[in-house]
Amino acid sequence: MSPQKASENEEEYFARQVIEKKKKDAAEQDAAMAEADQQQLRELHYMHCPKCGHDLVEIELLGTKIDTCTQCQGIWLDAGELEQVSGQSEGGFFSSISRLFT
Numbered sequence: 001m002s003p004q005k006a007s008e009n010e011e012e013y014f015a016r017q018v019i020e021k022k023k024k025d026a027a028e029q030d031a032a033m034a035e036a037d038q039q040q041l042r043e044l045h046y047m048h049c050p051k052c053g054h055d056l057v058e059i060e061l062l063g064t065k066i067d068t069c070t071q072c073q074g075i076w077l078d079a080g081e082l083e084q085v086s087g088q089s090e091g092g093f094f095s096s097i098s099r100l101f102t
């Protein structure tokens with residue numbers, strides 16, 4: 001291998017290193033942006049009704065905390081809460097909810 005060939009390879013190697021670094025930085029920047037966007041979304045939507053945008057209030061009903069909309073009276077369950085309330089007997093959770101709005 002001639003010395004010139006070796007240095008060309010070296011240049012290529014470093015150029016590739018620079019490109020790889022740039023790609024990595026860009027990917028990290030994208031991830032940081034995505035995280036920032038998600039954080040912004042969470043802040044914007046947290047405890048707001050997904051249908052009408054009004055404030056949700058958290059109420060506890062038979063041991064389950066549910067979010068209800070003060071405007072459209074929608075009811076939102078967090079993950080796992082449906083399983084929690086569906087195990088309750090008829091005349092329990094669901095009639096409590098219906099009494100809330102009557």
Ligand SMILES: [Zn+2]
Pocket residue numbers: 049050051052053054069070071072073074
């Ligand atoms: Zn609503």
